Amino acid sequence: MVKEFKRSLTIAGHRTSLSLEPEFWEALTQAAAARKISLASLVAEIDSLRGERNLSSAIRVWLLQAKGRATPVTGAR
Incomplete structure (x- = not known):
């Protein structure tokens, strides 16, 4: 089990x-x-956008979405 760092x-x-x-801190x-x-x-920016999610979850989701935005789409039609 991976330990979370506070x-x-x-x-x-x-x-x-x-x-x-x-990995998320990095x-x-x-x-x-x-x-x-x-x-x-x-x-603070992520916190202002998070809605009802807790902050740690909002950060994880934001990072996944940011990675998706940075990944070029290949073979799209």
Whole structure:
């Protein structure tokens, strides 16, 4: 079983703790770097879009959607 890692971030002036698997932390860090923003800024952006989902789930979904947007479509008709 993969262990989740907990990190604390300040989002919109509030300290919050997030638990994600190491692979998701790495992908999130890379996404923030690619956008030239801080990890906290990216998480705040995802937080503002998440609706009813918990924040950790929203981050995982956002990362999967971002990967889908970055994957070129080949052979599409």
